[in-house]
Amino acid sequence: xxxxxxxxxxxxxxxxxxxxxxxxxxxxxxxxxxxxxxxxxxxxxxxxxxxxxxxxxxxxxxxxxxxxxxxxxxxxxxxxxxxxxxxxxxxxxxxxxxxxxxxxxxxxxxxxxxxxxxxxxxxxxxxxxxxxxxxxxxxxxxxxxxxxxxxxxxxxxxxxxxxxxxxxxxxxxxxxxxxxxxxx
Numbered sequence: 001x002x003x004x005x006x007x008x009x010x011x012x013x014x015x016x017x018x019x020x021x022x023x024x025x026x027x028x029x030x031x032x033x034x035x036x037x038x039x040x041x042x043x044x045x046x047x048x049x050x051x052x053x054x055x056x057x058x059x060x061x062x063x064x065x066x067x068x069x070x071x072x073x074x075x076x077x078x079x080x081x082x083x084x085x086x087x088x089x090x091x092x093x094x095x096x097x098x099x100x101x102x103x104x105x106x107x108x109x110x111x112x113x114x115x116x117x118x119x120x121x122x123x124x125x126x127x128x129x130x131x132x133x134x135x136x137x138x139x140x141x142x143x144x145x146x147x148x149x150x151x152x153x154x155x156x157x158x159x160x161x162x163x164x165x166x167x168x169x170x171x172x173x174x175x176x177x178x179x180x181x182x183x184x
Contacts, residue, residue, distance in 0.1 A: 013079055024082040024121050026095065031075045031128040034068045040102040041066045041131060047080035049091040054172050059083045065102055089118045099131050107164070108132055111157045129157070150174035 010019040026047055034041065046061040060080040080095070087093070093115040099108040109132050115123050143152030147163035154161050165174035 012081060015085075022121050024085055024087050025079045026082075026093075026115060026123045026125055027077075027079045028062075028095065029075060029077050029124075029126045030097075031073065031126075032066055033073060033128065033130045034066070035131060035133050036068055039068050041068065041108070042100045042102045044098045044100075045078075045080070046096050046098075047082070047093065048096055049088070049093050051091055056172075087118065093118065095125060095127070097127070097129065099129075101134075106134070108134065109156050110153065110162070110164075112155045112160065112162075113157065132156070146173060148173055148175045 008017065008019050010016070013023045013025050015021050015023055028045065030045070032041075032043075042063070042065050044061060044063050047059045048056050049059065050056050059082060062078045062080060064076065066074065082093075095113045095115065097111040097113075099110070100106065101108055111127075111129055113125065113127060115125065117123060143154075143161050145152045145161050145163055147165070149169035150163045150165035152161055153164050163172065163174045165171070168178050168180075170176050170178050
């Protein structure tokens with residue numbers, strides 16, 4: 001005699017024995033307005049936390065490519081999950097978007113958006129960005145940061161500066177060597 005049990009397989013944004021509970025997440029609606037009329041661009045959208053000392057931690061991400069000829073002005077919808085339930089509201093959470101030219105693998109730009117209303121289980125964010133043809137030159141910026149192993153750049157949406165580290169380095173000022181023994 002066989003016994004069968006019914007189980008629910010929940011999508012990542014729900015949990016519980018009947019998928020009856022919502023997972024805490026950021027629901028993103030992203031509209032892209034490319035300057036170029038052709039090409040393929042790659043985007044890396046990440047959910048990051050930041051503590052009072054400026055230490056950042058990446059929790060979830062969504063990566064996609066955008067073919068400009070086929071998708072001019074296309075809207076993308078996706079969600080990013082918080083790592084724990086409930087989320088740690090003593091941290092600042094933000095969305096960071098990085099854009100690259102996929103053909104040349106050239107970095108184009110970054111945007112940074114803080115997540116408001118952390119008490120909500122689902123944080124909806126509607127973002128519209130204009131994607132530049134090429135990256136801003138770091139030489140033309142009067143950057144207040146001293147990046148040890150990288151270059152100082154500016155987020156396109158808010159005027160804040162950040163250090164973009166070269167391969168093998170991380171940290172706020174690109175001062176920490178990446179230990180690849182811990183990499184998968």
